[in-house]
Amino acid sequence: MTNDHxxxxxxxxxxxxxxxxxxxxxxxxxxxxxxxxxxxxxLDEIVEEQGGKLKLGKINIDDNMELARRFDVxxxxxxxxxxxxxxxxxxxGAKGKGQLLQELHPHL
Amino acid sequence: MAEGRNDGVRDVIIVGxxxxxxxxxxxxxxxxxxxxxxxxxxxxxxxxxxxxxxxxTEVENFPGFVDGIMGPExxxxxxxxxxxxxxxxxxxxxxxxxxxxxxFGVWATDPMTGGEVExxxxxxxxxxxxxxxxxGVEGERELLGYGVSTCATCDGFFFRGHDIAxxxxxxxxxxxxxxxxxxxxxxxxxxxxxxxxASKIMQERALANPKIRFVWDSVVTAVRGASKVEGVDLRNLxxxxxPQLAVTGLFVxxxxxxxxxxxxxxxxxxxxGYIVTLGGTSATNVPGVFACGDVQDHVYRQAVxxxxxxxxxxxxxxxxxxxxxxxxxxxxxxxxxxxxxxR
Numbered sequence: 282m283t284n285d286h287x288x289x290x291x292x293x294x295x296x297x298x299x300x301x302x303x304x305x306x307x308x309x310x311x312x313x314x315x316x317x318x319x320x321x322x323x324l325d326e327i328v329e330e331q332g333g334k335l336k337l338g339k340i341n342i343d344d345n346m347e348l349a350r351r352f353d354v355x356x357x358x359x360x361x362x363x364x365x366x367x368x369x370x371x372x373x374g375a376k377g378k379g380q381l382l383q384e385l386h387p388h389l
Numbered sequence: 390m391a392e393g394r395n396d397g398v399r400d401v402i403i404v405g406x407x408x409x410x411x412x413x414x415x416x417x418x419x420x421x422x423x424x425x426x427x428x429x430x431x432x433x434x435x436x437x438x439x440x441x442x443x444x445x446t447e448v449e450n451f452p453g454f455v456d457g458i459m460g461p462e463x464x465x466x467x468x469x470x471x472x473x474x475x476x477x478x479x480x481x482x483x484x485x486x487x488x489x490x491x492x493f494g495v496w497a498t499d500p501m502t503g504g505e506v507e508x509x510x511x512x513x514x515x516x517x518x519x520x521x522x523x524x525g526v527e528g529e530r531e532l533l534g535y536g537v538s539t540c541a542t543c544d545g546f547f548f549r550g551h552d553i554a555x556x557x558x559x560x561x562x563x564x565x566x567x568x569x570x571x572x573x574x575x576x577x578x579x580x581x582x583x584x585x586x587a588s589k590i591m592q593e594r595a596l597a598n599p600k601i602r603f604v605w606d607s608v609v610t611a612v613r614g615a616s617k618v619e620g621v622d623l624r625n626l627x628x629x630x631x632p633q634l635a636v637t638g639l640f641v642x643x644x645x646x647x648x649x650x651x652x653x654x655x656x657x658x659x660x661x662g663y664i665v666t667l668g669g670t671s672a673t674n675v676p677g678v679f680a681c682g683d684v685q686d687h688v689y690r691q692a693v694x695x696x697x698x699x700x701x702x703x704x705x706x707x708x709x710x711x712x713x714x715x716x717x718x719x720x721x722x723x724x725x726x727x728x729x730x731x732r
Binding site for chain 1: 430431432433437438439443444446460461480481482498499500503533534535536538540542543544546547616617638
């Protein structure tokens, strides 16, 4: 398990996503969410396997309600893949690695 | 589809990783049987590693935890304890089994290839638990994650100040309703009967909660909303009236069904789909295959009874393996059929 991710906040989000030349998989999560904890190591694995092509951005919704509201997050984990600053895929709910890869793959 | 075969035959494979499966893993691990636990894949339903308790908050009735313990924390502890005694945990979903010959075959998803990997074991412990039932009405699936939720602990946060509804009348429905009052303005419990199935203590708490109101004798016939839940259509089963209820969130807690599809046609199941075990044991009708937890229990369905039956399955499997080894060494040893299975 790696901890190689960027912590995104209401303040840093736009700059971080806009400036990124790589795709960013953004994970909306919280400490009290069981499924978020189970999917976290899977996201780490996926990002690591993509080499430098994909970055992981974590948004703790407890502290960043603005972002959750802006992206209409009503369930966590919600994962959104951003490319060139634009949301490309949205995945709601924890899923197995195979299924996550299947949904992300066309955009990686 | 890629397919691999995992070398070597295990003594024990455990399918499922709730309290039953992990207790079986702790016991068979301590008995140096090096169990492989096929624990499931991440999900936002109860069908995930750790099972139903991953979606609960406070567990107040697991003995030993005076002030209660959070469900995911309890399961994290059981998982760590299983690992400590040498269990191997595979984060994959079992896709099919072959119980017609020994060693038994279990196939599990392989996230790397998208295919499946075959595993073999001399004894099999099944602890696949139960999955939550959905309503199966228009709009429910489409709006899952957009107001329709299977996980109150995950999603309650997003309904701060909202009017929301919970469907169901059992313990889990009331537990969710009470939890959700921490966030919501009102929580309407929609129940198809005029009295609740839930335990007395939960009923008293819910009925005394000023934020909770009840709609009796009614079912949800559709979930309304374009991109988010805006309301639900109801039908009163006594009067036939069809009122609408304006809510922005719908939490479904109408009960569970055993996760036994994998074993249909290979193990004896009862009319409700529960695996049939031989009175007072965990033995199924196939010698060497044992079942524990909610997949074989339609009566108690508690974390502590699941854990207890997991222990039974581990001991039953261990004794069965011993008897098998003895049988192979000396002809005329223990017979193999379940009818003579002894504890």
